[in-house]
Amino acid sequence: MAAAQSLEDVVDVLARTARRIAGSDGIAVVLRETDVCAYVAEDAIEPLWKGCRFPLDLCVSGWAMENRETAVIPDVGSDPRIPAAAYAYKAIRSLVMVPIGAPEPVAALGAYWCAMVWLDTATVSRLEALARQATVALARLRAPPEHRTGGLLRAGMGDRPPVRG
Numbered sequence: 001m002a003a004a005q006s007l008e009d010v011v012d013v014l015a016r017t018a019r020r021i022a023g024s025d026g027i028a029v030v031l032r033e034t035d036v037c038a039y040v041a042e043d044a045i046e047p048l049w050k051g052c053r054f055p056l057d058l059c060v061s062g063w064a065m066e067n068r069e070t071a072v073i074p075d076v077g078s079d080p081r082i083p084a085a086a087y088a089y090k091a092i093r094s095l096v097m098v099p100i101g102a103p104e105p106v107a108a109l110g111a112y113w114c115a116m117v118w119l120d121t122a123t124v125s126r127l128e129a130l131a132r133q134a135t136v137a138l139a140r141l142r143a144p145p146e147h148r149t150g151g152l153l154r155a156g157m158g159d160r161p162p163v164r165g
Contacts, residue, residue, distance in 0.1 A: 001133040010137050015041040021126045024111040030061040037061045064097040065105035071097040098131040
């Protein structure tokens with residue numbers, strides 16, 4: 001993630017690593033576009049929603065971004081945050097959706113399982129850690145060029161030289 005030079009690089013890293021990190025059957029990377037969630041990347045055993053857009057207030061990725069909170073859903077059939085129609089023909093039974101970006105989330109990372117699974121805290125923590133890395137990468141990419149050095153954000157240092165000790 002530290003080597004990412006663009007939003008596309010961040011999305012690519014998420015798409016390549018999240019499924020393995022979570023041990024899930026699929027993942028999706030979702031970008032916020034004003035009041036719409038755009039599913040821009042996925043790695044799954046069957047097609048999910050890549051290329052689709054849904055109203056922010058009608059999908060769980062939008063809920064995670066709006067509430068700045070991870071959604072842990074062991075049973076998609078019984079959770080009111082899940083739009084039943086969108087999941088009707090998918091093999092998804094459990095999911096975790098993690099917001100990305102601070103202070104305002106600009107994306108979300110979803111991990112999906114075909115079986116109803118107990119989503120342990122270690123799995124959720126790994127996905128949240130990956131989302132935090134993506135948040136840092138996105139903040140670095142949004143920072144003015146003079147605040148970037150060696151791929152790291154010199155947060156709060158302004159024009160002062162680094163302190164050497």
